[in-house]
C-alpha cells in the first residue's frame with residue numbers, strides 16, 4: 001500500500017489570521033469570539049491560550065480568568081475566506097490540491113514518485129516554505145502523509161503546530177495505538193459513549209474489532225465497512241450521497257384548507273424534514289416547496305442556501321418563498337416540501353458565521369429535547385407566522401424546564 005495522500009491543516013487558523021493581520025497581537029494568548037461580549041464563547045484559541053487551559057467553546061469570561069490579558073479578537077469570517085483562497089493557491093504551487101476539506105484543511109493526491117516517503121516529505125517542506133514566503137511566519141500548518149485521507153489527517157494531527165508526520169502503511173496498526181479513540185474523525189463524544197458501552201475504550205481495542213462488531217457499534221453497516229478499510233490503510237472513495245432528498249407532503253384536512261392552515265402544515269413539515277436531515281447526518285443546499293389547490297392549480301418554487309442543517313434558516317427562506325404563492329387560486333388542497341442537494345455532514349463545511357453555527361447548535365439541542373420529551377415539545381414559534389393557525393398552537397407553551405447551563 002502506497003502513501004497516497006498529503007494533508008495540510010492550518011494551525012489554530014482563525015487565531016493565526018488575526019495575529020497575521022495584527023502584529024501587535026503576536027506572541028500573546030488570543031481567542032477569537034463571535035461578538036464582543038463577555039457572555040459569548042471562543043470559536044478559536046491560539047496555542048498560548050490553549051496552554052493555559054482555554055478551549056474552543058470556553059466562555060470568554062473563563063478565558064479571561066484563566067489567561068489574564070488574553071486578546072479577544074472579534075471574528076472576521078470574510079477575511080478567513082480571503083486568506084483561505086491564498087493558502088489554497090500557495091499549496092497549489094507545490095502540488096495540485098485534490099480536495100478542499102474545510103476552510104483550513106486540504107488533501108492532495110500523491111502520484112508516482114511522490115509516494116516515496118522522502119519525496120513526500122520534500123513536497124511537505126516546500127509547502128511550508130511557500131506559505132512562509134507568500135503569507136509570512138504566523139500562518140503555520142501541520143502536514144500529514146498517509147495511505148488515505150483519513151490517516152493523512154490523523155498523521156497531521158500528531159504534531160501541532162508546524163508538524164510534519166508520515167504514517168507509513170507498514171507502521172499500521174501499531175502507530176495508531178497511542179491515540180485516543182476520539183482522535184479518529186467520526187468519533188465524537190456521542191460515538192465515544194457507544195464504544196464505551198461495547199467495552200471499547202482504547203484504540204488498540206478499537207482496531208481489534210471485527211467489521212461486524214464495528215457495524216454494531218456504529219449502527220450503520222455502510223459506514224462501518226468504509227471505516228474498517230480506512231483503518232487498514234486502504235483507499236476507499238467517499239461515500240456516495242445515496243440520499244438525494246428529504247421531504248414530506250400532506251393532503252390538508254378540510255379545516256386546514258386556508259392560507260393560515262396550509263402555512264402551518266408546511267411549517268410543521270419543514271421542522272420534521274430538518275430534524276430528519278440532522279438525524280441522518282446530512283446538510284441541504286436547496287429547498288423546494290409546492291402547493292396544489294382544490295381547483296387543480298399547482299404551484300412550486302425553490303431556493304438555494306449555503307449548505308446548512310438548521311431549521312431556523314430553512315424557515316426564514318420559507319417565509320420569503322411563501323409570499324410568492326398565488327393568492328387567487330382557491331383553497332389549497334395539498335402542500336409538499338423537499339430539501340435537496342444533500343451532502344453528508346463530513347463533506348459539509350460548517351458555516352463561518354457564528355450566528356449560523358449557533359442556530360445549528362440550537363437545532364440539535366431542540367432535537368435532543370424533542371427526543372426526550374416527545375416530538376413537538378419545542379419548535380420555532382413566532383418567526384413562522386403560523387402562530388395564528390388553529391391546528392398548530394404549539395410554539396413554546398409546553399417547553400419543559402431545562403437549563404442547559406446546569407444540566
Ligand SMILES: [Mg+2]
Nearest residue numbers: 009010011104
Ligand atoms: Mg486546523
